[in-house]
Amino acid sequence: MEFHVTEGWKTTFPGASVGVLAMRGVENPAQHAGLEREKEALVEELRARYAGLDRAALLALPVLQAYANYYRAFKKTYHVQLQLESIVFKGKTIPSVAGLVEAMFMAEIKNLLLTAGHDLDALRLPAVLDVTREGESYTLLRGTPQVVKPADMRIGDQAGILSTIIYGPDQRTPIRENTRNALFTVYAPAGIPPESVEAHLHDIESYARRIAPAASVELLEVYRAGE
Numbered sequence: 001m002e003f004h005v006t007e008g009w010k011t012t013f014p015g016a017s018v019g020v021l022a023m024r025g026v027e028n029p030a031q032h033a034g035l036e037r038e039k040e041a042l043v044e045e046l047r048a049r050y051a052g053l054d055r056a057a058l059l060a061l062p063v064l065q066a067y068a069n070y071y072r073a074f075k076k077t078y079h080v081q082l083q084l085e086s087i088v089f090k091g092k093t094i095p096s097v098a099g100l101v102e103a104m105f106m107a108e109i110k111n112l113l114l115t116a117g118h119d120l121d122a123l124r125l126p127a128v129l130d131v132t133r134e135g136e137s138y139t140l141l142r143g144t145p146q147v148v149k150p151a152d153m154r155i156g157d158q159a160g161i162l163s164t165i166i167y168g169p170d171q172r173t174p175i176r177e178n179t180r181n182a183l184f185t186v187y188a189p190a191g192i193p194p195e196s197v198e199a200h201l202h203d204i205e206s207y208a209r210r211i212a213p214a215a216s217v218e219l220l221e222v223y224r225a226g227e
Contacts, residue, residue, distance in 0.1 A: 001219040002126030010225045012131045015190030019197040022219040024181045027212040028100035034210050039094050050088045063112045066191030074166050103207035111200045113186050116163040120181035122173040124158040139171040155185050194222045
């Protein structure tokens, strides 16, 4: 698994970090009973953890503050914050999509860290962490062409953009029903400790192993931009 980081990313986003987890031998069943139980337990844990907090108190959490500061520069709102609010305040649960995708989302909503998942075999390596530039575009997961906003974080491969913070993952490389090798990437703006990103990667690994105990880790790394 080749993953490169440009100097442009390091100098543009001081204090930021990005986590990368590549796993082989994963599985992506439509549903997994053990993961469903863990999902239900996580929802209850989140409601207990944030019981008594209002929306303003949630927004004051350091991790959500870090994303709010980043998204504000692009006049956007952090969508994971909205998903947490729907679980804590509106009685919603974690949606059932497919096992491996749910494993990723469980870790995302548990730790509130922005995560994207890809079919590793669909990539044209090496992958590169960089900065978006004027005029770049890619096709979003829902199939819509999108011109990026300049000066956003991006991860790409030799065929194009895989994801950006502001617009999310691409349509070319998503986790699919037959995915057996996967890449997970985590964007953490300044203000989020790299140690939290590493712990988050281990949570994804743990949830993925609930489905496929024999899955192996090819790469687990946190890249830091420095201060």
